[in-house]
Amino acid sequence: MAYSSLVLLIAAAFALGLLAISSNKRSxxxxxxxxxxxxxxxxxxGNLPDIPPKHSWLKFKKWSDQYGPLMRLNIAGREHYVASTxxxxxxxxxxxxxxxxSREQLPAAVQLLSKNLRPLFWPYNDTWRDGRKxxxxxxxxxVVGNYQATQILESARMLRDLIKDPNNYEHWFERYSAGIIFRLAFGKTLETGHEQSVRNVFNVVHTVExxxxxxxYLVDTFPSLLxxxxxxxxxxxxxAGLHERELKLFRKLLNDVKSEMKAGTAPDCWEKDYLERKAEFPHLNEDEAAYVVGTLFEAGAGxxxxxxxxxxxxxxxxxxxxKKLQQEVDTVCGNDRLPTIDDATQLPIMRAVVKEVLRWRPVTAGGVPHYSIKDDVYNGHFIPAGTNIHANQWAIHREPGLYPDPDSFKPExxxxxxxxxxxxxxxxxxxxHNYSAFGFGRRICPGQNIAERSLYLLTARIAWACDVGKAEKDGVEVEPPLYDYTSGFNVQPNWFAFDLKARSQERVSVLEKEIEKNGKEDPLKGRM
Structure with a gap:
């Protein structure tokens, strides 16, 4: 047996011994x-062997149907409660x-990868409050209305390229999301979405997930391995290597804005805003602030x-x-102009479809657990300090009393x-607004207002410009799988084939004219 493997086994045995002792001291x-x-x-x-490594929320939903809306799990001595309504x-x-x-300070993601710099994992303290502020x-x-011109331009570019190359749809959606945040956060424009800085940030996003x-990581179950x-x-x-990579990236993005400010060429962006007003955030140092802006990218782009x-x-x-979406958008916008964010009030079907998609196929299906800081009692149930509380969105969005026929897609x-x-x-x-798909309480997703406007705009524009249907192979329609999704705490469907084409050449011409007009007016053009 290799020396390192032997050491790991000894450390694991030591961890189990500590676990047995600590479990006797629990409140x-x-x-x-x-x-x-x-x-x-x-x-x-405890329940550790029974929890699947992928899509654990499906198992939690089955357990909640049996044990109720607040369920207790023990994972190698750590208390986990699952809220399912x-x-x-x-x-x-x-x-x-x-x-x-608060958040549990897990060794792998919080201490070793993030070095306590990532706001997603900060405990509920003054640093978190300044970051959240x-x-x-x-x-x-x-303020999100100020971002409309950026969303209009990036959505039109996305739509044009989606029509030209629908098989590459994953990239076009990611480039739109990344393009919005890069403009707003760092004052940079993206042309292809393959720029090295973009790939680096997405690598960070996928790594933390x-x-x-x-x-x-075993160290999260047995922290004594530290x-x-x-x-x-x-x-x-x-x-340690992954942390150095992301810290170097976030520092460079902040330092680029610093250099532009000294030269008098810095466009308005979130990092410039922080640097000009950092005295208002006394509990944030520059590395923490760089991670705050990076976290907004992590929260929004993916x-x-x-x-x-x-x-x-x-x-x-x-x-x-x-089809209903297309009919509604055509009634409001006609053939001669693309939908804008201002049209959303007249498009209730579009808004209902978006909301139902987020319910039926939640992105953060298992929720990011909150962490209790003191003993509590809820409906006669004892919740000790140091308990992870999972808001299982998969189960929450399938509560029959609130969502009749919950497994069916029903925008009505x-x-x-x-x-x-x-x-x-x-x-x-x-x-x-405050929809459970964005989380709960003081940890609700900070970018929900930007995300809502993006989802409305993209959905309405795809319906206006495109026809969508099932792909065909050898003359037979290909049925995509109902739930073939990636792993991680944010999930998306694995690539699937479908058919997409422009509804008419006239609408493509309208789209190209909008891109040309807005592109000429873009103050950040050529800054990347």
Whole structure:
């Protein structure tokens, strides 16, 4: 046996011993409360062997159907509770946000990969508050209207290239999302989406999703493995290298803006905004601020693209709703102009389709767990300090009382008064404001206002310009799979074949004229 493997085994055995000791010191129910029910576990490892390494939310949903809307799991001595209804999630994560807004400081993603610099994993403290304050200032509902010209131009470029090369749809959606954030965050334009800086940022995004996935690293289950020196701990060596790569990238993006500010050539962007007003954020140093802006990219670019990929899959599977979309957009916009964000109030079917896609195929299906900082009792159930609370969006979005026939794609549930989710007026509802697909409480996605406008714009424009249907092979329609999705805590459908073409050459001409007009007016043109 290799020396390093022997050391790992000894350390794991040591970790199990510590686990047995610590489990006896865990807080116990008080004041007549009791632990919530959950599946029985095994000695020492608890429920760990029963949790699948991929799409764990599907298993959690099955367990919640058996054990109830608040379910307890034990994962190698760590307390995990799963909330499976919107009410329970809101009661805990929003109404009691002072208790449930922190994060567990997991060794792999938080300490070794991020070196405690990534806001997604910050505990609920002053640094987090300053980071959140900055995020809110650049993405709140009051300022997002200033970003409309950028979204209009990037969406038109995406649409043109999607029509030319629909098989490369994943790239076009990612380039749109990356292009928006690069312009807003760093003042840079993208031409191809293959620029090295873009690839580097997306590599960081995919890395953190992989590293933070449950079960990805043994050290998260047995934190005492951190005692191993880096020389004989391959996971430490790997994660140290990945951290240096992302820190170098985020520092360079910030320093580029610094240099442009000194030269007097810096365009307005989020990093310039921070540098000019950093005295307002005394608990953020420059590395932390660079990660704040990087996190806005992580939160916005990948998730918006993933949602649009799910939209395409859903329209291929449900062409009757794509036809309804086309009819609605044609009624409002006609043949001579593309939809704009301002048209959204007149497009309730479009908004309902978007909201239903996010319900039916949530991007963050398992939710990012919150962490309790003190003992609590909820509906007679004891929740000890140090508990991870998972808002299982897959189950939350399939609660039969709120979403009748939950496994079916039914946008009418947002449009017809016979459904419990219906609200009026339809010029305002449905919308995505504080929608559970974006998370809960004080940890709700900071970029939701930008994402909502992007999803509306892209969806309406695809319906206006394109016909979409199933691909054919040897004269037979190819049925895409219902749920063949990537792994990680943010997921998207694996590549699938479909047919897409322009509805008419006249509409393509309208599209090209918009790109030409807006491209000439683009103040950032050529800055990348």
């Amino acid at each position: 116990q129910p008080k004041n007549g409360s009791k632990f919530p029910p959950g599946p029985p576990g095994k000695p020492l490892v 919107e009410k329970v999630a809101n009661d805990l994560l929003r109404e009691r946000g002072g208790i449930y807004s 900055f995020m809110h200032q650049v993405s709140n509902s009051t 992989r590293v933070a996935s449950p079960g990805a 005692i191993l020196p880096q020389a004989i701990a391959p996971f430490k060596q790997e994660l 998730t918006t693209a993933a949602a649009m990929m799910s939209f395409m899959l859903t329209m291929v599977l449900h062409p009757e709703w794509f 549930r947002w449009l017809e008064s016979s459904y419990p989710t219906y609200r009026e007026p339809l010029t305002t509802y449905p919308n995505l």
